[in-house]
Amino acid sequence: MTVNTQSVAERPDPRAFGLPVVEQAQIPAELRSLVARVHDLIDAVANTEADADTLAEAASTVEGLTDGLNVARRQIGTMVQRDLQSGDTEFGTITNIVAGDTNPAAPPLLLERTPEGLRGEVTLNTVYQGPPGLVHGGWIAALLDQAVGSVSAVETAPGLTANLNVDYRRPTPLFTPLEVTSWVERVEGRKVFVAGRIRAHGEVTAEATALMIQVSVPGTQEG
Protein backbone atom coordinates (compact mmCIF):
# COMPACT_ATOMS: atom_id res chain seq x y z
CA MET A 1 0.00 0.00 0.00
CA THR A 2 1.39 3.40 -0.91
CA VAL A 3 0.59 6.02 1.70
CA ASN A 4 3.11 8.67 0.78
CA THR A 5 1.20 11.88 1.32
CA GLN A 6 4.09 14.33 1.02
CA SER A 7 6.93 14.65 -1.48
CA VAL A 8 10.42 14.42 -0.03
CA ALA A 9 10.88 18.15 -0.59
CA GLU A 10 7.80 18.93 1.53
CA ARG A 11 8.88 16.81 4.49
CA PRO A 12 10.21 18.75 7.49
CA ASP A 13 13.93 19.30 7.73
CA PRO A 14 15.37 19.15 11.28
CA ARG A 15 17.06 22.49 10.60
CA ALA A 16 13.54 23.96 10.88
CA PHE A 17 13.60 22.78 14.53
CA GLY A 18 16.98 24.49 15.07
CA LEU A 19 18.82 21.17 15.13
CA PRO A 20 22.31 20.73 13.63
CA VAL A 21 22.47 18.23 10.75
CA VAL A 22 25.47 16.12 9.74
CA GLU A 23 25.44 14.40 6.35
CA GLN A 24 26.13 10.69 6.82
CA ALA A 25 28.92 10.75 4.21
CA GLN A 26 30.68 13.50 6.19
CA ILE A 27 31.15 11.34 9.30
CA PRO A 28 34.94 10.76 9.40
CA ALA A 29 36.16 7.23 8.71
CA GLU A 30 38.25 7.51 11.90
CA LEU A 31 35.08 8.13 13.96
CA ARG A 32 33.30 5.18 12.29
CA SER A 33 36.29 3.00 13.11
CA LEU A 34 36.30 4.22 16.74
CA VAL A 35 32.58 3.53 17.10
CA ALA A 36 33.07 -0.04 15.82
CA ARG A 37 36.05 -0.64 18.15
CA VAL A 38 34.10 0.64 21.18
CA HIS A 39 31.07 -1.47 20.17
CA ASP A 40 33.37 -4.51 20.41
CA LEU A 41 34.86 -3.12 23.65
CA ILE A 42 31.42 -2.97 25.32
CA ASP A 43 30.92 -6.66 24.51
CA ALA A 44 34.42 -7.50 25.76
CA VAL A 45 33.90 -5.62 29.04
CA ALA A 46 30.50 -7.22 29.58
CA ASN A 47 31.96 -10.71 29.24
CA THR A 48 35.59 -10.51 30.39
CA GLU A 49 37.07 -12.74 33.07
CA ALA A 50 40.54 -11.19 32.72
CA ASP A 51 42.75 -10.88 35.83
CA ALA A 52 42.65 -7.87 38.18
CA ASP A 53 45.80 -6.22 36.79
CA THR A 54 44.44 -6.35 33.25
CA LEU A 55 41.12 -4.90 34.41
CA ALA A 56 42.77 -2.07 36.35
CA GLU A 57 45.00 -1.15 33.39
CA ALA A 58 42.02 -1.22 31.02
CA ALA A 59 39.97 1.04 33.33
CA SER A 60 42.80 3.57 33.50
CA THR A 61 43.32 3.53 29.73
CA VAL A 62 39.62 3.96 29.03
CA GLU A 63 39.36 6.81 31.57
CA GLY A 64 42.13 8.64 29.71
CA LEU A 65 40.47 8.05 26.35
CA THR A 66 37.15 9.34 27.68
CA ASP A 67 38.75 12.56 28.95
CA GLY A 68 40.43 13.08 25.56
CA LEU A 69 37.21 12.60 23.59
CA ASN A 70 35.14 14.83 25.91
CA VAL A 71 37.27 17.84 24.95
CA ALA A 72 34.88 18.47 22.03
CA ARG A 73 31.25 17.26 22.23
CA ARG A 74 28.34 17.54 19.78
CA GLN A 75 25.19 19.52 20.54
CA ILE A 76 22.43 17.34 22.00
CA GLY A 77 19.86 16.63 19.29
CA THR A 78 22.36 16.63 16.43
CA MET A 79 20.77 14.84 13.47
CA VAL A 80 22.26 12.75 10.68
CA GLN A 81 20.94 12.95 7.13
CA ARG A 82 20.97 9.59 5.32
CA ASP A 83 20.36 9.02 1.64
CA LEU A 84 18.61 5.65 1.33
CA GLN A 85 19.26 3.30 -1.61
CA SER A 86 15.70 4.12 -2.77
CA GLY A 87 16.68 7.77 -3.22
CA ASP A 88 14.70 8.87 -0.15
CA THR A 89 16.27 11.07 2.50
CA GLU A 90 15.99 10.05 6.15
CA PHE A 91 16.88 12.07 9.25
CA GLY A 92 17.73 10.48 12.58
CA THR A 93 19.42 11.54 15.79
CA ILE A 94 23.10 10.78 15.38
CA THR A 95 23.34 9.07 18.81
CA ASN A 96 20.02 7.17 18.48
CA ILE A 97 20.37 4.10 20.72
CA VAL A 98 19.02 1.73 18.03
CA ALA A 99 20.38 3.20 14.79
CA GLY A 100 22.71 6.10 15.61
CA ASP A 101 25.80 6.28 13.42
CA THR A 102 28.05 7.49 16.24
CA ASN A 103 26.58 5.43 19.11
CA PRO A 104 28.79 2.44 19.98
CA ALA A 105 25.93 0.99 22.05
CA ALA A 106 23.64 0.85 18.98
CA PRO A 107 23.48 -2.59 17.26
CA PRO A 108 22.95 -0.68 14.79
CA LEU A 109 19.67 -1.37 12.96
CA LEU A 110 19.91 -0.07 9.39
CA LEU A 111 16.62 0.07 7.49
CA GLU A 112 16.08 0.34 3.75
CA ARG A 113 12.92 1.02 1.79
CA THR A 114 10.94 -1.84 0.23
CA PRO A 115 7.69 -1.77 -1.75
CA GLU A 116 5.86 -2.58 1.53
CA GLY A 117 7.70 -0.20 3.86
CA LEU A 118 11.10 -0.67 5.51
CA ARG A 119 13.32 -3.71 6.08
CA GLY A 120 16.59 -4.29 7.90
CA GLU A 121 18.70 -7.06 9.39
CA VAL A 122 20.52 -7.00 12.68
CA THR A 123 22.37 -9.55 14.82
CA LEU A 124 22.51 -8.90 18.56
CA ASN A 125 25.25 -10.00 20.97
CA THR A 126 25.12 -10.50 24.75
CA VAL A 127 25.03 -6.75 25.37
CA TYR A 128 21.34 -6.98 24.44
CA GLN A 129 20.66 -10.11 26.50
CA GLY A 130 17.64 -10.54 28.73
CA PRO A 131 16.89 -14.20 29.49
CA PRO A 132 19.88 -16.53 28.90
CA GLY A 133 20.75 -16.54 25.20
CA LEU A 134 17.76 -14.38 24.32
CA VAL A 135 17.17 -10.75 23.41
CA HIS A 136 15.84 -8.50 26.20
CA GLY A 137 12.14 -7.71 25.73
CA GLY A 138 12.77 -3.98 26.03
CA TRP A 139 15.25 -4.16 23.20
CA ILE A 140 12.75 -6.04 21.06
CA ALA A 141 10.35 -3.16 21.68
CA ALA A 142 13.14 -0.67 20.89
CA LEU A 143 13.86 -2.33 17.53
CA LEU A 144 10.16 -2.28 16.67
CA ASP A 145 9.71 1.33 17.86
CA GLN A 146 12.60 2.41 15.65
CA ALA A 147 11.24 0.51 12.68
CA VAL A 148 7.69 1.86 12.94
CA GLY A 149 8.90 5.41 13.71
CA SER A 150 11.20 5.37 10.71
CA VAL A 151 8.60 4.07 8.30
CA SER A 152 6.17 6.72 9.46
CA ALA A 153 8.83 9.41 8.95
CA VAL A 154 9.94 8.15 5.53
CA GLU A 155 6.45 7.46 4.14
CA THR A 156 4.55 10.34 5.75
CA ALA A 157 6.26 12.81 8.13
CA PRO A 158 8.33 12.61 11.34
CA GLY A 159 6.38 11.92 14.51
CA LEU A 160 6.54 10.68 18.08
CA THR A 161 5.29 7.31 19.30
CA ALA A 162 2.05 7.81 21.25
CA ASN A 163 1.38 4.11 21.69
CA LEU A 164 3.29 0.87 21.03
CA ASN A 165 1.82 -2.61 21.51
CA VAL A 166 4.22 -5.54 21.31
CA ASP A 167 3.25 -9.21 21.09
CA TYR A 168 6.13 -11.53 21.95
CA ARG A 169 5.36 -14.68 19.97
CA ARG A 170 8.55 -16.72 20.43
CA PRO A 171 11.91 -16.19 22.15
CA THR A 172 14.18 -13.94 20.04
CA PRO A 173 17.68 -15.45 19.91
CA LEU A 174 21.06 -13.71 20.22
CA PHE A 175 23.75 -14.23 17.56
CA THR A 176 21.08 -14.84 14.92
CA PRO A 177 20.24 -12.56 11.98
CA LEU A 178 16.94 -10.87 12.79
CA GLU A 179 14.80 -9.50 9.98
CA VAL A 180 12.95 -6.35 11.03
CA THR A 181 10.14 -5.00 8.84
CA SER A 182 7.65 -2.16 9.24
CA TRP A 183 4.89 -0.59 7.25
CA VAL A 184 2.16 2.06 7.42
CA GLU A 185 -1.39 0.76 7.84
CA ARG A 186 -3.29 4.05 7.48
CA VAL A 187 -3.12 7.80 8.09
CA GLU A 188 -5.84 9.89 9.80
CA GLY A 189 -4.78 13.54 10.01
CA ARG A 190 -1.69 13.66 12.26
CA LYS A 191 -2.27 10.06 13.38
CA VAL A 192 -0.22 7.41 11.58
CA PHE A 193 -1.12 3.78 12.34
CA VAL A 194 1.92 1.59 11.78
CA ALA A 195 3.02 -2.00 12.33
CA GLY A 196 6.22 -3.98 12.48
CA ARG A 197 7.57 -7.51 12.81
CA ILE A 198 10.76 -9.34 13.81
CA ARG A 199 11.63 -12.72 12.30
CA ALA A 200 14.39 -15.17 13.17
CA HIS A 201 15.03 -18.09 10.81
CA GLY A 202 11.91 -16.96 8.93
CA GLU A 203 9.67 -17.35 12.00
CA VAL A 204 7.92 -14.37 13.62
CA THR A 205 9.28 -13.79 17.15
CA ALA A 206 7.60 -10.45 17.85
CA GLU A 207 5.16 -8.06 16.22
CA ALA A 208 3.91 -4.61 17.04
CA THR A 209 1.26 -2.09 16.19
CA ALA A 210 1.80 1.55 17.03
CA LEU A 211 0.34 5.02 16.76
CA MET A 212 2.68 7.79 15.64
CA ILE A 213 1.63 11.43 15.98
CA GLN A 214 3.19 13.69 13.39
CA VAL A 215 5.11 16.59 14.88
CA SER A 216 4.32 20.19 13.98
CA VAL A 217 6.91 22.12 12.06
CA PRO A 218 7.69 25.58 13.50
CA GLY A 219 6.76 28.42 11.16
CA THR A 220 4.19 26.47 9.14
CA GLN A 221 0.42 26.76 9.26
CA GLU A 222 0.22 23.30 10.85
CA GLY A 223 2.85 24.18 13.44
Ligand SMILES: CCCCCCCCCCCC(=O)SCCNC(=O)CCNC(=O)[C@H](O)C(C)(C)COP(=O)(O)OP(=O)(O)OC[C@H]1O[C@@H](n2cnc3c(N)ncnc32)[C@H](O)[C@@H]1OP(=O)(O)O
Ligand atom coordinates in the same frame (compact mmCIF):
# COMPACT_ATOMS: atom_id res chain seq x y z
C1 LIG B 1 12.32 16.29 11.65
C2 LIG B 1 13.01 16.39 12.91
C3 LIG B 1 12.29 15.83 14.10
C4 LIG B 1 12.13 14.37 14.09
C5 LIG B 1 11.72 13.71 15.34
C6 LIG B 1 11.52 12.22 15.08
C7 LIG B 1 11.78 11.38 16.29
C8 LIG B 1 11.60 9.90 16.02
C9 LIG B 1 11.33 9.18 17.29
C10 LIG B 1 11.24 7.68 17.20
C11 LIG B 1 10.18 7.10 18.03
C12 LIG B 1 10.28 7.38 19.50
O1 LIG B 1 10.96 6.69 20.22
S1 LIG B 1 9.43 8.66 20.17
C13 LIG B 1 9.78 8.65 21.92
C14 LIG B 1 8.66 8.06 22.75
N1 LIG B 1 7.43 8.90 22.62
C15 LIG B 1 7.32 10.06 23.28
O2 LIG B 1 8.14 10.53 24.06
C16 LIG B 1 6.00 10.82 23.04
C17 LIG B 1 5.40 11.40 24.33
N2 LIG B 1 4.04 11.88 24.04
C18 LIG B 1 3.83 13.11 23.53
O3 LIG B 1 4.80 13.93 23.40
C19 LIG B 1 2.44 13.48 23.11
O4 LIG B 1 1.52 12.69 23.83
C20 LIG B 1 2.22 13.28 21.58
C21 LIG B 1 3.19 14.21 20.79
C22 LIG B 1 2.45 11.83 21.15
C23 LIG B 1 0.77 13.67 21.25
O5 LIG B 1 0.54 14.94 21.81
P1 LIG B 1 -0.23 16.06 20.96
O6 LIG B 1 0.61 16.47 19.78
O7 LIG B 1 -0.61 17.13 21.94
O8 LIG B 1 -1.46 15.33 20.37
P2 LIG B 1 -2.88 15.01 21.06
O9 LIG B 1 -3.78 16.15 20.75
O10 LIG B 1 -2.72 14.59 22.48
O11 LIG B 1 -3.31 13.71 20.24
C24 LIG B 1 -3.51 13.75 18.84
C25 LIG B 1 -4.47 12.65 18.49
O12 LIG B 1 -3.86 11.37 18.84
C26 LIG B 1 -4.65 10.70 19.82
N3 LIG B 1 -3.75 10.07 20.79
C27 LIG B 1 -2.71 10.64 21.43
N4 LIG B 1 -2.09 9.75 22.22
C28 LIG B 1 -2.74 8.58 22.08
C29 LIG B 1 -2.57 7.28 22.64
N5 LIG B 1 -1.58 6.99 23.50
N6 LIG B 1 -3.43 6.32 22.27
C30 LIG B 1 -4.44 6.58 21.37
N7 LIG B 1 -4.63 7.80 20.82
C31 LIG B 1 -3.82 8.80 21.18
C32 LIG B 1 -5.49 11.79 20.47
O13 LIG B 1 -6.67 11.26 21.01
C33 LIG B 1 -5.78 12.69 19.29
O14 LIG B 1 -6.75 12.06 18.47
P3 LIG B 1 -7.91 12.94 17.72
O15 LIG B 1 -8.67 13.65 18.78
O16 LIG B 1 -7.14 13.88 16.81
O17 LIG B 1 -8.69 11.90 16.96
